[in-house]
């Protein structure tokens with residue numbers, strides 16, 4: 630038996646009653662009150678640390694008990710066990726385990742969930758979105774960083790033709806729509822692909838390798854790998870996973886379009902994406918009858934160039950800081966913005982030996 634206050638749900642008047650719980654029936658007795666309810670139909674309070682216990686009755690009335698300990702003891706002794714949720718809430722071990730579990734879940738979401746989501750989102754996005762993003766990104770790069778190429782038109786044409794011959798040797802249908810553009814500017818010897826298939830190569834890169842067509846075909850093959858796998862769009866989706874899902878669901882890509890140039894300027898491809906693009910460079914080179922070893926030469930030349938740049942830059946560091954552009958801050962998606970590591974160079978060496 631427990632003493633509690635009964636409210637009939639119509640008036641604010643509290644009436645003292647005694648409660649008993651026998652055989653799954655809650656009996657409420659008091660002055661002029663005699664009520665019975667099936668215990669299952671009652672909305673029982675959870676055992677919390679603070680506040681009175683309030684049980685809601687099926688007829689709209691309620692029971693209230695300020696003596697929390699008495700209520701809990703009565704509930705337990707009457708065979709009203711607690712739900713596992715409440716027991717878990719009361720246990721610090723459970724609480725800690727839940728927090729840890731949630732952290733692991735969030736970590737897994739970030740590591741696997743977001744990339745997975747990005748892939749799904751890319752697959753659901755029409756290619757015209759890639760193209761629109763690529764166009765606006767090139768426009769903003771042209772306004773801020775890049776200048777027109779100073780390479781002779783016939784040299785540009787020869788390089789495009791060499792790459793065209795290489796891609797023509799690939800299986801039909803495996804070559805995505807693409808376009809090779811030449812630019813000069815502060816990127817140094819570099820090349821990058823934009824979503825939609827625009828591949829930009831700098832004059833400085835052509836000069837660094839003395840116009841060696843085999844090397845340039847290899848570099849463009851790498852960039853074509855990024856285009857084929859739609860790495861640019863995936864990168865954007867991963868950077869803004871939530872907004873990306875909204876874009877795909879709502880079919881409104883304007884937010885993505887607006888943010889794309891900035892994001893593409895800051896982010897860089899994952900190592901996996903670079904590996905895929907390197908593998909594609911090997912495919913293109915081999916299809917054209919060229920040795921993947923040219924990429925080893927390329928990375929060595931880029932590294933040597935980087936070293937001489939740093940030495941030159943140290944003598945004139947103030948000017949460098951004044952002209953801080955993508956060459957210094959690094960256009961993350963460009964091929965020469967990160968030094969090639971041993972693994973990458975070994976990959977091309979081994980591909981050449983095979």
Ligand SMILES: [Zn+2]
Nearest residue numbers: 903906962964
């Ligand atoms: Zn790359």
